[in-house]
Amino acid sequence: MHRANLTWPLLMNYLEVLLRHGLLTRETNVSRTTYRLTAKGSAVLNIYLKLKEEVDPLESESISARRLEETHEPVLASREKKAILSALESILGVANFRLRDGRVPGRSGTKYRFDLVTEGGDKSLYGFDVLTHVSEGEVIRAFVKQLDSDIPVHVIYTKSASEVAKKLAGSYSMELLHVRDFKGFAELLAFHDALLSNRCVLLEVDPSQDYESALRRLVQDETKRSRVSAFTWKGSPLYPVLPRGERVYVYVMTTNESGPPSARPREFIVPSHDEAALLGFLEESGAKDSTGERDLVIFDSVSELLVSLGNESSQRFLKRATRSMDSKGRRALFIMKRGYHDDRSQRMVRGLFPERLVYDGSGLKLDQSA
Secondary structure: OOOOOOOHHHHHHHHHHHHHOOOEEEEEEOOEEEEEEOHHHHHHHHHHHHHHOOOOHHHHHHHHHHHHHHOOOOOOOHHHHHHHHHHHHHHHHHOOOEEEOOEEEOOOOOEEEOOEEEEOOOOOEEEEEEEEEEOHHHHHHHHHHHHHHOOOEEEEEEEEEOHHHHHHHHHOOOEEEEHHHHHHHHHHHHHHHHHHHOOEEEEEEOOOOOHHHHHHHHHHHHOOOOOEEEEEOOOOOOHHHOOOOOOEEEEEEEOOOOOOOOOOOOEEEEEOOOHHHHHHHHHHHHHOOOOOOOOEEEEEOHHHHHHHHHHHHHHHHHHHHHHHHHHOOOEEEEEEEOOOOOHHHHHHHHOOOOOEEEEEOOEEEEOOOO
């Protein structure tokens, strides 16, 4: 890199261009990444070396430089960008993310500037850049920042993102979001951040709010990487909106002593009044995970559990369930409806969870009293 007089970001730009055109391959082994010439790359290099003998190399280099410059999209007007950033800060603030300095040093020594950097509950940092349009070049630049700074980069755009940019961002596990979709994304970020901090999290919901849509988005996002086991009731607002697929297992809790098995694939009937059987199904659900990732359990809801089992049995079940989840590294979201219980019952449940989320009229946020 130094012999070629290249900075780290410029080197990564060139490497990504060569990879996309099949001139290089990339092999990653633990902390070491190796780039190798392909047969096509070797052939192109030989042609280039022959041409270099006859043509001024500065000409081809200047063309490459101009092409890189053309990938820069026009920046937003200062006033418009400030308004957008202010709105994003407000949304993240509601979810109790803290603002941090937008200048972040990379491992290479390069200092990167983000439009917005926030810190979550487990001290994880998240970077955001706001653009008018997102091109392939902008995605590469964001990826270089993400790779060198070790901070997930999320690109927010106000008008458009090219299909090539979206595809490239997906391969880099980066988020490209239209500004109108940011509130839903911030809720997803709050869920993931809470589940990183503590494996078992209590979610207190206002039943009058559309909390089930936020949970549906969470399930959709989780199934990109791992399996989701949802314990719910047919009368719950969550049941009809749950995404169905190969990575979603639904356990329908019922008070009926006996009944026919569900006809839907990956749906099971679970007795809610039998503490031991319920715990058995909860533990069994983890055995179905073959993705290698930590699965997510959604228990909907503690409120119905209290009615079925009573306070004492519910407390015992929740203690055993959360202990089992923690010991196996599983993540779980336990839902409790606000206003359904007396103070004693609410305090009992809250005391079992070190971290709590709340979904009310302002959206999803961390319970500061936790």
